[in-house]
Amino acid sequence: MATYEPVIGFEVHTELSTATKIFCGCDITYGAPPNTQVCPICLGMPGVLPVLNRQAIEYTIRTAIALNCEITERTVFDRKNYYYPDLPKNYQISQNYASLGLNGYVDLDVNGTTKRVRINNVHLEEDAGKLIHPDIPGADYSLVDLNRAGTALIEIVSEPDIDNADEALAYMQTLKNLLEYIEVSDCKMQEGRLRFEVNISVREVGTKTLGTKVEIKNLNSMKTALKCIEYETRRQSDALNRGEKIIQETRLWDEAVGATRAMRSKEDAHDYRYFPDPDLVEVHITPEWREEVRAHLPELQDAKRRRFVEEYGLPEYDARVLTSAKKTATYYEHAVAAHKNPKSLSNWMMTEVLRELNARDVEADEFPLKSEGLASIVRMIDEGKISGKIAKDVFAKAVETGRAPEEIVQSEGLLQVSDTGEIEKFVDEAIAENPDMVAKIQGGNAKTIQALVGQVMKKSRGKANPALVNELINRKLQS
Numbered sequence: 001m002a003t004y005e006p007v008i009g010f011e012v013h014t015e016l017s018t019a020t021k022i023f024c025g026c027d028i029t030y031g032a033p034p035n036t037q038v039c040p041i042c043l044g045m046p047g048v049l050p051v052l053n054r055q056a057i058e059y060t061i062r063t064a065i066a067l068n069c070e071i072t073e074r075t076v077f078d079r080k081n082y083y084y085p086d087l088p089k090n091y092q093i094s095q096n097y098a099s100l101g102l103n104g105y106v107d108l109d110v111n112g113t114t115k116r117v118r119i120n121n122v123h124l125e126e127d128a129g130k131l132i133h134p135d136i137p138g139a140d141y142s143l144v145d146l147n148r149a150g151t152a153l154i155e156i157v158s159e160p161d162i163d164n165a166d167e168a169l170a171y172m173q174t175l176k177n178l179l180e181y182i183e184v185s186d187c188k189m190q191e192g193r194l195r196f197e198v199n200i201s202v203r204e205v206g207t208k209t210l211g212t213k214v215e216i217k218n219l220n221s222m223k224t225a226l227k228c229i230e231y232e233t234r235r236q237s238d239a240l241n242r243g244e245k246i247i248q249e250t251r252l253w254d255e256a257v258g259a260t261r262a263m264r265s266k267e268d269a270h271d272y273r274y275f276p277d278p279d280l281v282e283v284h285i286t287p288e289w290r291e292e293v294r295a296h297l298p299e300l301q302d303a304k305r306r307r308f309v310e311e312y313g314l315p316e317y318d319a320r321v322l323t324s325a326k327k328t329a330t331y332y333e334h335a336v337a338a339h340k341n342p343k344s345l346s347n348w349m350m351t352e353v354l355r356e357l358n359a360r361d362v363e364a365d366e367f368p369l370k371s372e373g374l375a376s377i378v379r380m381i382d383e384g385k386i387s388g389k390i391a392k393d394v395f396a397k398a399v400e401t402g403r404a405p406e407e408i409v410q411s412e413g414l415l416q417v418s419d420t421g422e423i424e425k426f427v428d429e430a431i432a433e434n435p436d437m438v439a440k441i442q443g444g445n446a447k448t449i450q451a452l453v454g455q456v457m458k459k460s461r462g463k464a465n466p467a468l469v470n471e472l473i474n475r476k477l478q479s
Helices: 054-066 164-180 222-241 287-295 301-312 314-323 326-338 342-360 371-382 390-400 407-412 420-433 433-443 448-459 468-479
Strands: 004-015 079-083 091-094 101-112 112-125 131-132 143-145 154-160 194-204 214-219 250-256 259-265
Touching: 004 164, 004 222, 054 101, 054 112, 054 154, 054 164, 054 287, 091 112, 101 164, 112 164, 131 287, 143 164, 143 222, 164 194, 164 222, 164 301, 164 326, 194 222, 214 222, 222 250, 222 259, 259 342, 287 433, 301 314, 301 326, 301 342, 314 326, 326 342, 326 371, 342 371, 342 390, 371 390, 371 407, 390 407, 433 448, 433 468
Parallel strands: 214 250
Antiparallel strands: 004 154, 004 194, 079 091, 101 112, 112 154, 131 143, 194 214, 250 259
């Protein structure tokens, strides 16, 4: 029985963060009532003329530059002809003959090694609308929402250079981070702003000949893309070992059964009959325009990491973790702007905040505790208002309830006790109740003092100032 390995390529679609659609002035705000952000142009009415959104072109150039592509000096838009209910014109304006970016690459960090994935092309097109399938037993119809139709969309097409699931995950994460860092898209997958299509084939280990590929469309989750890769690798390998032929086809992921299922074969797919769109003129990307876009690229990940080390005095490890995602880096920078203690804030980010983000499967801009709230917790520690232990309790309550940390501290009486007389009473009680600990400390076992401090903190319900507790214990046991 032969052993097979996957060969993987990606087509990644990301909606651009332009204020309006690509060929008209309609808004693109997510969540608006169905069919309220439309006009005769994006509805495909006869006789209307598209007008190209300049910012969409510049965002595409920006993306192509960041992906090390050659920038096409002369580009055109083409009509991709097919019928689907959410495409009212019966064609999509896209780019087939002269994509904006060609022959690029992206380098991935995969388990400590660098893997280069070639980018075939980066092109700009309009998005289609969306079909809504009623969750009603026996419903035999779908509803069409055209709010998304005409939204500016970049498609990034890779070469089949990815060999396994680890590389596939690194590619998706790297591309998402890059798109966020260059500020062309917010990449919110739950809103369909970033979507993956995976091309998978298998070949015998040790050979270089590509097998017949299968395309899996419309994946809104990296986890789902990885499930598809695992399933298709197994399905195609088993089929070949049974002597079956792999059919080139488009498949969809069925989450309910954990498997892909056939959508259509490529042999039966419609001929798109591409031809230049007669309503749109050629676009010429002059060297001056290209360099102007390059000059206005936002700060990229490596530059931000270096700045975090130099400006905030962070260790290289901290800076690398905090810049691994643009939204995490932005959260951290806003926290530092609110309270100038970069290292303490970094410690809280890398322990408490990132743990909660992973557990909740959300990004930093969706975190219930805003950056100013985290800054206020660290500020209260630095000012001696709360202890580190109470700070963690306040953090947990703020995350769960959305309440401001200062309000939690005040309303629940959590302010740290720094009154010497009150703390001295707790110290005296702890010394009287723990003679064994006292004997060990006086016998030279300095570590035991922390256990005695713990007893005092317990009596004060965590509110005693730890530094003052240590000072009083040492003073009393030395006298």
